[in-house]
């Protein structure tokens with residue numbers, strides 16, 4: 001592929017320009033740490049944690065400096081490009097924004113006219129919620145597509161959380177957040193906050209917060225198939241067999257009833273079906289479940305007792321739980337444990353947050369709906385208007401009415417982040433049209449016909465609409481852009497505004513629309529196009545009437561402290577006359593089948609000469625989050641991190657040495673990686689990190705290519721999904737290994 005011309009002048013600056021200090025945030029992960037930048041013109045000189053930030057309190061991790069790398073990266077696209085094939089060779093040509101918008105609108109409209117609106121699909125990656133212009137202005141464009149072929153990173157790793165909150169508390173975002181700063185007992189399953197700084201729990205500076213927990217006499221317990229960074233600082237860690245967390249959590253609920261530890265306290269008047277839950281979990285005795293989970297009954301009963309007796313306790317489970325066959329049961333069981341022990345909506349337990357812009361109260365975000373329609377090929381249920389990513393490739397590859405033939409990706413690299421990435425790779429190569437709103441030519445966007453690159457994080461302002469909803473302390477914080485964008489660059493909200501305007505004009509030229517529809521559309525786009533996100537924020541704060549103005553936010557760039565989490569769930573539910581049904585129908589129907597799906601734990605190695613089936617799990621480390629971070633030399637340097645962790649027992653069974661390259665095979669494919677032999681993983685389990693696999697041709701991320709690694713999603717299986725929601729099931733994928 002010929003290299004594109006991509007003038008790299010964005011950070012050029014005069015050496016005489018004054019050095020200035022600016023406050024901003026890091027939007028790379030959910031922790032959204034406050035940062036202090038030293039800037040000279042358009043050049044970032046240094047990045048430090050902001051001690052005055054009321055949430056992150058000066059915390060910073062190695063990824064924050066990648067904001068500078070990203071800003072300066074010569075591989076980052078700064079102007080739109082289109083793909084051209086000449087003599088069988090692909091080349092990318094820089095084009096004007098005007099030409100790019102026209103190509104995109106024409107490409108999408110043509111597919112819609114020929115094949116219907118569901119033939120145009122959308123995939124939004126997880127940075128979509130880290131860049132607020134996507135949230136404020138994206139819906140204006142996506143709504144006009146009128147497509148049911150919507151996908152996002154939600155069904156990669158967190159759909160069970162939203163579904164359970166929707167059922168229990170009436171809104172997909174009503175997720176009670178662990179009160180880490182006041183709890184006296186925290187039990188974590190399938191989460192590694194020391195690497196992630198919290199997920200669906202924004203908790204920067206988590207190491208210091210866990211230290212404080214223990215200093216006030218509290219206890220931290222981790223249940224995980226791997227001795228994670230978090231497990232290493234916990235009071236207790238217990239290995240569990242991957243995919244059996246539901247069995248263990250149900251045995252904890254069983255114990256609460258069995259040992260008369262159920263005490264919902266202030267929640268009791270709200271709870272329906274307590275006795276039905278008791279009956280449903282009756283078969284899940286810790287003594288029986290131990291054979292599946294690998295955690296002995298005495299430990300389970302003791303932990304249930306400690307949890308019930310603590311003065312403020314909370315169970316938190318994250319990605320490892322949601323991405324398994326029983327992810328919804330896991331997340332439901334966690335809520336039930338917290339509710340039955342009276343630990344929801346109380347200090348030290350799990351509470352809803354009170355953000356300045358409340359997406360639930362203001363109804364800016366839909367409460368969610370489930371299974372209103374199903375996917376065409378497999379019949380997987382929608383949630384909140386989106387289908388699960390596991391069905392995305394088959395919806396493109398399977399002919400018939402409604403086949404997806406065009407795709408819009410926004411801030412995502414689903415070839416590396418969704419199950420069976422090779423299949424998706426193949427599906428993308430067959431699309432009639434594809435556009436990516438992204439600033440990298442990566443493993444996914446290389447299939448696009450046009451790429452529209454928005455400004456990067458330090459070039460636009462930021463207010464966190466989503467993660468302040470999930471933070472362990474209530475704060476409000478608005479940050480101006482740290483450096484000015486290059487001339488002619490567009491923010492994501494401007495890209496969406498222009499796409500919406502041109503697409504509506506194009507569609508209405510051939511489709512019938514009532515005068516009222518046209519006027520409403522024109523009015524919305526006219527107003528929204530003139531209102532940047534910051535104006536919408538100012539209006540929202542005014543309407544919220546919480547005594548906080550945009551002026552105050554401007555005067556306090558480090559953030560305004562709105563205090564610790566406070567009880568609000570019970571009052572909110574009572575106000576709406578709503579009760580909590582502890583046993584939603586889908587769970588009631590699922591529990592009787594659950595026992596049948598857990599095989600007993602293998603207690604001895606496979607007989608000599610047999611290739612044993614191992615269970616694959618994922619892994620995240622502190623220097624990585626999304627795949628593009630592998631294009632920052634400082635985040636990938638050092639010892640290779642894309643290694644397969646394996647227990648010495650399993651390595652010895654196949655005569656493998658540390659560092660030796662193996663082939664890991666699953667139903668859908670195989671990868672080659674070096675092994676890391678370690679006792680930090682349970683026997684019978686192997687682990688690979690995500691986001692690697694930069695060996696595909698046609699990308700333009702040179703650092704990432706040099707540290708290619710292998711993509712775990714070349715061996716995860718699109719047919720393995722969570723049983724109720726069809727979220728991807730990345731945990732406990734059966735694999736086989738042999739020396740390469």
Ligand code: SF4
Nearest residue numbers: 026029032033061064
């Ligand atoms: S933990 Fe690191 S990546 Fe996450 S917001 Fe803070 S500095 Fe950025």
